[in-house]
Amino acid sequence: MRVAHISDIHLGYRAYSRTNERGMNQREADVLRAFRSALRAILDAEPDLILITGDLFHTVRPPNSSLITAYKYLMELQAQRRGAPLVIIAGNHETPRIAESSCILALLTHIPGIQVVFDQITQLELSALSASLLCIPARGVNELEQRILEPNPNARWNLMLLHGLLEGITPFALERPIDRQKIVREEWDYIALGDWHLYTQVAPNALYAGATEFTSTNIWEESGRAKGWVLYDATTRAHEFHPVPTRKVYDLTPIDAAELSVAELNDAIEARANAVEDFDGAIVRQRVYNLLPELRSQLDGELLRELKMRALHYHFDPRPPRVGVRSGQSPSSERDEGEPRLTLVDEWRMFAQSYPLPAEIDREAFIALGTRYLVGGEA
Numbered sequence: 001m002r003v004a005h006i007s008d009i010h011l012g013y014r015a016y017s018r019t020n021e022r023g024m025n026q027r028e029a030d031v032l033r034a035f036r037s038a039l040r041a042i043l044d045a046e047p048d049l050i051l052i053t054g055d056l057f058h059t060v061r062p063p064n065s066s067l068i069t070a071y072k073y074l075m076e077l078q079a080q081r082r083g084a085p086l087v088i089i090a091g092n093h094e095t096p097r098i099a100e101s102s103c104i105l106a107l108l109t110h111i112p113g114i115q116v117v118f119d120q121i122t123q124l125e126l127s128a129l130s131a132s133l134l135c136i137p138a139r140g141v142n143e144l145e146q147r148i149l150e151p152n153p154n155a156r157w158n159l160m161l162l163h164g165l166l167e168g169i170t171p172f173a174l175e176r177p178i179d180r181q182k183i184v185r186e187e188w189d190y191i192a193l194g195d196w197h198l199y200t201q202v203a204p205n206a207l208y209a210g211a212t213e214f215t216s217t218n219i220w221e222e223s224g225r226a227k228g229w230v231l232y233d234a235t236t237r238a239h240e241f242h243p244v245p246t247r248k249v250y251d252l253t254p255i256d257a258a259e260l261s262v263a264e265l266n267d268a269i270e271a272r273a274n275a276v277e278d279f280d281g282a283i284v285r286q287r288v289y290n291l292l293p294e295l296r297s298q299l300d301g302e303l304l305r306e307l308k309m310r311a312l313h314y315h316f317d318p319r320p321p322r323v324g325v326r327s328g329q330s331p332s333s334e335r336d337e338g339e340p341r342l343t344l345v346d347e348w349r350m351f352a353q354s355y356p357l358p359a360e361i362d363r364e365a366f367i368a369l370g371t372r373y374l375v376g377g378e379a
């Protein structure tokens with residue numbers, strides 16, 4: 001059985017003020033484009049089953065523009081697939097806080113072949129595939145502790161779908177991480193995970209497909225990472241990650257303004273931007289550390305205006321110097337408003353970006369692992 005797994009699409013996500021030629025927020029249009037591109041590739045791959053593991057919609061009440069378009073895409077997809085099974089679980093973003101209010105995903109159950117789980121943990125039986133699907137939507141995560149999760153012995157295939165963060169998956173500490181031992185077990189033919197926006201293999205049979213566009217609260221940490229969907233073969237437990245085209249996101253190397261003249265600082269800002277080949281239309285952040293207000297006011301306004309015009313979004317992010325803080329001093333004094341020149345994680349990422357690695361080592365995974373060690377060590 002071949003499974004297409006897609007997650008965290010966040011239809012209806014909007015950001016920045018730019019609109020497209022039809023007046024739609026450009027980022028909302030980007031998210032729809034990524035979704036359509038993924039669905040086309042999934043259709044071509046002819047999977048037996050499609051799984052969407054939560055956050056199909058960015059909000060409980062998505063804008064009509066995204067809702068109508070998404071409905072049309074899914075109708076067309078299911079018509080072409082002749083109603084072959086497609087299962088959606090709800091993520092935290094589309095789940096209403098009040099249990100009685102219905103979930104927007106219920107609308108999609110009217111499309112042939114689509115089944116939706118948005119409330120409690122639910123076992124779905126897909127008899128045509130002899131597959132049993134244990135579905136754990138965002139709201140179901142609260143039930144996990146009281147539940148014993150067991151495959152159906154009568155089904156040929158047992159799959160689990162979960163929207164939530166497993167312990168150890170994020171570089172930051174979680175309030176209530178999900179017990180890995182409880183979820184990641186050999187007896188499941190596939191464990192399809194959602195909520196974490198980066199494609200991540202947890203085990204050969206357990207994967208986060210990641211998001212299809214840059215829609216999380218910290219897109220800068222995700223810059224340079226591919227977005228896409230997963231094609232998984234339940235027989236061999238092998239999978240392929242299929243990237244989709246997205247808006248480009250660049251977190252430029254920070255500039256330390258401490259010892260720069262105005263001219264040097266302007267040059268550095270321009271040089272960093274020009275080093276990005278496809279700067280036009282991209283989402284870009286430029287941090288400048290130790291920038292004194294008097295220097296800031298002398299910055300080349302025309303240069304900054306031009307960069308803001310060319311990029312979809314140019315986030316110029318100046319940080320004033322940290323004043324009078326030495327090690328051992330309380331960091332709570334009101335003069336301590338600034339940031340350190342670079343955080344340890346910044347230094348690590350800059351170092352690891354260009355560090356020579358053996359070909360078999362994945363650079364992004366290497367950087368992420370180092371980041372995890374650093375952040376974990378501080379906690």
Ligand SMILES: [Mn+2]
Pocket residue numbers: 008054055091093195196197
């Ligand atoms: Mn999400």
